[in-house]
Amino acid sequence: MAISLNNVGIAVEDLDATVAFFTDLGLELVGTDTISGEWADTAVGLDGNHARIALLRTPDGHGQVELFEYLHPDAIPTQPTLPNEIGMHRIAFQVDDIDASLAIAARHGCAPLRGVAQYEDIYKLTYLRGPSGILVMLAQDLRAAQD
Numbered sequence: 209m210a211i212s213l214n215n216v217g218i219a220v221e222d223l224d225a226t227v228a229f230f231t232d233l234g235l236e237l238v239g240t241d242t243i244s245g246e247w248a249d250t251a252v253g254l255d256g257n258h259a260r261i262a263l264l265r266t267p268d269g270h271g272q273v274e275l276f277e278y279l280h281p282d283a284i285p286t287q288p289t290l291p292n293e294i295g296m297h298r299i300a301f302q303v304d305d306i307d308a309s310l311a312i313a314a315r316h317g318c319a320p321l322r323g324v325a326q327y328e329d330i331y332k333l334t335y336l337r338g339p340s341g342i343l344v345m346l347a348q349d350l351r352a353a354q355d
Contacts, residue, residue, distance in 0.1 A: 215263065215272035216299060218342060221285075223277035226339040227262050229316045230273065233301065233309060235264040238272070242279075256280050266301070273299065288341030291321075298335065300345035306332045309346050313338070326350075 244258040258280040320334040333347040
């Protein structure tokens, strides 16, 4: 049986702001739509499911993120997850310039939780809070710069 990862789905408060954040970081907007109807209720397991969605992909084509802004039923606000909580943890991106990526994140009001760490001579990485409290990890492979 073959299996591959299709996408990671994230419910957000403000679809437009979240799309702007991720596209500024370098993801490509594949498309947007509004979904509802019996098929959507069945697929998601939520009666009256009505949402705006956006699909984004990484420039290399290997990763996709699907964002949802619920119109009905009302979205339920939650506290942002902590790094040590069980459940959906974070979304991680490898970037070629972590400082440039953090400058982009800052334009969206997002900053590292505690700074940028360096793991040996291999990675620089950080966690930050994106729109809707999404925990985002950015990692720069320092070995790539040495090639």
